[in-house]
Structure formats: structure tokens, C-alpha cells
Amino acid sequence: SQKIEQNSEALNIQEGKTATLTCNYTNYSPAYLQWYRQDPGRGPVFLLLIRENEKEKRKERLKVTFDTTLKQSLFHITASQPADSATYLCALDRGYGGSQGNLIFGKGTKLSVKP
């Protein structure tokens, strides 16, 4: 069955360091992968999308990589700030031949950035 794993439930880092979050998947061939941020009691907020034919995508302090051979995406936040503290969710479409109508989400990694 299709499965998404995010490397850890929680990640604690010091302000100014780079946070690296991992998303691994099995039994998929997704056309694209997305990252969302979720704050407590709120809905997820879309951050970045990377397509299967892209190796890397950047947006301000965020960087996402996508390795379809390893079936893995890495999400980096450089020069992290306490305001970056949140849960980060990885999401994939069901891939070619699957439903085009919805995303499958990982459980998320809770990032805490200490001042």
C-alpha cells in the first residue's frame, strides 16, 4: 500500500541554524510533492511544490529537493527563527493512474526553534 513517512515527530534546533526535514514514500510514483506548514488549531498553509522532473526548488529561506530514485524529499529552512516553529507536512498526489483529486499527507514533523 502507499505510504508516506516523515523522519521524526519532533525536531529541536537553535535559532540561526538550518532545519532539515525528511519525507520518504513507498509504492508511489507521484507527479509532484508539496510541503505545508500547520500551526496549532489552524489549517495547513501551502509552502512549496516540486515536480518529479525538478531536483530542487527555492523560496526565500526555504529549499526543497526531490529524489525520485530514493523516493525522498528534503525540506530545508535556513537561518531558522523562532517564528518558524510549527508542524511541517509533506503531501503527495497519488501519481499517474491514481486519483487526480486529492493529496495524501504525512503525519508531519513538529519543528521547534529555540532562541
Add this chain to the structure above:
Amino acid sequence: DTGVSQDPRHKITKRGQNVTFRCDPISEHNRLYWYRQTLGQGPEFLTYFQNEAQLEKSRLLSDRFSAERPKGSFSTLEIQRTEQGDSAMYLCASSPRGYGYTFGSGTRLTVV
């Protein structure tokens, strides 16, 4: 446009009662999704509309759940004969494409 709106934000109901939630998507988005999220888990897909057509419904969704999107605008999600296991955050999202969802703040349901 103020984004995706969900109403109510919180709902407490007794087991066995019916509840209905409303979602108002971004007006130009033709796709609308319902997800359910429990503590420590990612959002779990429930159902998906493109305009007024319900194109997919999760196999995990029991017959007690029904959703509508009349005229391709707002959507409602009804749960009949609620059970304690239905307690969760119910999230609505919309998008103009199959990615880059805009989520609402959700409706938190507590069944007592």
C-alpha cells in the same frame, strides 16, 4: 476574498446526534476537498468535488457521512448518528488545480 471559511469553528454534540458543517471556498476555485485530522496525524482525505460533481469519496468514509456542493459554490458535510470516534478537526480546502490547496481553519468536532 478572505480565503476559505468554515463554520462553525467548534461543535460539541452528544453521541447519536446529527451535525452539519459548512465550507465556503475561494470563489474562483472549482475544486473543493474535505479532510479529517486527529491529534498527531496528518489530514486524511474524505471527499473531493470538482464544481458540483462529487468525484471521489474515501473508502474509509462510512455511510453516515455525506457531502454536497450545490451549484458548485459552498459545500456541506453532514455526519449522521455521531460516534465518539468521529471527534476530530474537519478541514475544508479549495484549489484551482490539483495542488497548492488553500485550507480553512477547520471545524473541531467533539462528540460526548
